[in-house]
Amino acid sequence: MNFEEFCLARLPGLLRFAVMLTGERELAQDIVQEVLCRAHGRWRRIVATDRPELYVKRMITNEFLSWRRRRRVVTVPLDADVPLPDPAGDESDDLWQRLAGLPRQQRAVLVLRYYEGLSDLEIADALRCSAGTVRGYASRALSTLRIQLTDDVTTGESK
Amino acid sequence: MRTTDDLRRTFAEHEHLAPDLAEAMGPLRVAVEQRRRQQRSRLTVSAAAAVIAAVAIPTIVLGGDSDVSRPDQPAASRPPSTASRPVPGTALVQAPPLDLPTFPLQADPAPAGTSPEVLWLGGDQLVLLYRHEDAVLSYSVEIGSGIPTVRPVSTGTCQGRSIGVFESSSGGGPAVFMAFWTLADGRTAELRAPASASEADLLAFCESLGTDPLSATVSYDVELVPAGWTMVSTSAVQLALGSPDDPSGPQIVVGLRARTPGELGGRTVSIGDRFGTIITVSGVGPEVVLPLDADRELRVTFPDNLELSDGELLQFVAGITVLPGALVGGT
Numbered sequence: 018m019n020f021e022e023f024c025l026a027r028l029p030g031l032l033r034f035a036v037m038l039t040g041e042r043e044l045a046q047d048i049v050q051e052v053l054c055r056a057h058g059r060w061r062r063i064v065a066t067d068r069p070e071l072y073v074k075r076m077i078t079n080e081f082l083s084w085r086r087r088r089r090v091v092t093v094p095l096d097a098d099v100p101l102p103d104p105a106g107d108e109s110d111d112l113w114q115r116l117a118g119l120p121r122q123q124r125a126v127l128v129l130r131y132y133e134g135l136s137d138l139e140i141a142d143a144l145r146c147s148a149g150t151v152r153g154y155a156s157r158a159l160s161t162l163r164i165q166l167t168d169d170v171t172t173g174e175s176k
Numbered sequence: 177m178r179t180t181d182d183l184r185r186t187f188a189e190h191e192h193l194a195p196d197l198a199e200a201m202g203p204l205r206v207a208v209e210q211r212r213r214q215q216r217s218r219l220t221v222s223a224a225a226a227v228i229a230a231v232a233i234p235t236i237v238l239g240g241d242s243d244v245s246r247p248d249q250p251a252a253s254r255p256p257s258t259a260s261r262p263v264p265g266t267a268l269v270q271a272p273p274l275d276l277p278t279f280p281l282q283a284d285p286a287p288a289g290t291s292p293e294v295l296w297l298g299g300d301q302l303v304l305l306y307r308h309e310d311a312v313l314s315y316s317v318e319i320g321s322g323i324p325t326v327r328p329v330s331t332g333t334c335q336g337r338s339i340g341v342f343e344s345s346s347g348g349g350p351a352v353f354m355a356f357w358t359l360a361d362g363r364t365a366e367l368r369a370p371a372s373a374s375e376a377d378l379l380a381f382c383e384s385l386g387t388d389p390l391s392a393t394v395s396y397d398v399e400l401v402p403a404g405w406t407m408v409s410t411s412a413v414q415l416a417l418g419s420p421d422d423p424s425g426p427q428i429v430v431g432l433r434a435r436t437p438g439e440l441g442g443r444t445v446s447i448g449d450r451f452g453t454i455i456t457v458s459g460v461g462p463e464v465v466l467p468l469d470a471d472r473e474l475r476v477t478f479p480d481n482l483e484l485s486d487g488e489l490l491q492f493v494a495g496i497t498v499l500p501g502a503l504v505g506g507t
Contacts, residue, residue, distance in 0.1 A: 029196065
C-alpha cells in the first residue's frame with residue numbers, strides 16, 4: 018500500500034480519531050495533516066510495520082499531547098441561516114464540553130479506552146507509561162467528570 | 177453520567193464533526209508536496225554547509241599557530257559553562273544545569289509501614305508508592321489544582337488547616353477519597369488516596385505529611401539533551417526529560433531495570449566501549465538497552481515523534497552517568 022492509497026482508505030478514520038482527542042474539527046485536521054506529512058517522509062519504515070494505521074494513530078496521539086496551543090482566530094458566523102448551538106444542549110453535548118476541559122493525557126486515555134477500545138496495557142504501550150498510570154489518568158478523568166456533572170445537576174447549571 | 181456507556185455514546189455522536197475525505201485530502205496533498213520541497217531545499221543547504229566546513233576546519237587547525245595542544249578557543253572567550261551549547265552536527269545540546277524541583281510537603285513514613293518510594297517528583301506533583309507485603313499503595317499529592325466547587329462529603333482538619341474530603345467512584349469500582357486544602361502560602365493541595373484506603377486512612381496520611389520541603393533525588397547525570405529539553409521529573413528510579421513548555425508531553429525516560437534474560441531482539445549497537453541494543457517496536461518510539469553488569473541494564477525510551485537519528489540517540493545514551501543511589505525500577 019503506498020502513501021496515497023493509505024490516505025484514501027484511512028484518512029476519514031484518522032480524522033474522526035483526532036476529533037475525539039482534540040474536540041475541535043480544525044485542530045484535528047491540523048494535527049492529522051502534520052502527522053501525515055511526517056509519515057510521508059518515512060513511509061517505507063511505517064508501511065513495513067504490521068499495522069501502519071495503528072502506528073499513525075500513535076503518532077497522532079503523541080502529536081496531540083505535545084501540540085502547543087496556538088493563537089487561533091475564532092470566526093463567528095453572521096449568516097442568520099446558520100443554526101446556533103442550543104444553549105440548553107443535551108447530556109451528550111454537556112459531556113463533550115466537559116471532556117474538552119480535561120488535561121490532555123486524561124482525555125487521550127478516555128478516547129483510547131472508550132472510543133478505540135484499547136486495553137490499559139495497549140494504552141500504556143501507546144503513551145509510553147505504565148498501566149497503573151493509565152488507570153490513574155482514567156480514574157482521575159472519570160472522577161472529575163462525575164464531580165462536575167453532579168455539580169451541574171445539584172446547582173441546576175446544566176448546559 | 178451514569179456509566180461509561182455515556183462516554184462511548186458521546187464519542188459516537190460527535191464523529192460527524194470530523195472533516196470528510198473530500199474536504200481533507202486536497203489540503204493534505206498540498207501540505208505533503210510543500211514539506212517535500214522544504215526538505216529538498218534543506219538538503220541542498222546542508223550539503224553546501226558540509227562543503228564549507230570541510231574547507232574551513234583545516235584552515236582553523238592550521239591557522240598560523242603551531243601549538244596544537246592549546247585549546248581551540250581562549251578560555252575567556254568560551255561560552256559560560258551553564259549555557260546549552262549545541263553539539264556540532266547533531267540536534268543535541270549540552271544539558272543545562274538541573275533546576276531541581278522541591279515539593280512543599282514532606283512524605284513521612286506511611287500507614288502501610290514502609291518508607292515511601294518517591295515514584296515521581298515534578299514541579300507540582302508528587303507520587304508516592306508504598307509497598308507492604310504484596311500490596312502496593314499509591315498516594316499522590318498535587319499542588320495548585322484548585323478546590324472543587326461541590327460540597328465535600330465531610331470536612332476536617334489537617335495540620336491545623338481545614339480540609340474538604342471528596343469521594344469519587346469510577347466505573348462501579350471502589351470509592352476513591354480525595355482531600356483538598358490550602359497551604360500556608362495560599363496554594364491549594366490535593367491528596368488522592370489509593371482505592372483501598374478509607375476516609376480515615378486518607379485523613380491519617382494527610383496528617384502525616386510534613387511541612388518541610390521535599391528535595392528531589394537525582395539518580396542520573398545527563399550530558400546531552402535535545403535542544404530545548406530539560407528535566408521534568410526525577411526520582412531514585414528514573415529521570416524524565418521533556419520540553420519545559422509542555423512538561424506533560426512526550427518524554428525521554430531514563431531508568432535502570434533488572435537485566436533481561438535472553439535475546440532482546442533489535443539491533444546491536446556500540447555505545448562507548450560497550451555494546452547495547454536499539455529496539456523499535458511497531459508503532460512505538462525507539463528504546464536503547466545498555467547492560468551495565470550481570471544484574472542491571474540501563475533502559476532509555478524515546479518518544480516516537482522525537483526526530484533524532486539513531487546516532488544521536490546513542491550519543492545521548494553515551495552521555496548518561498548512573499549516580500550512586502539509583503534504584504532498579506519495576507518492569
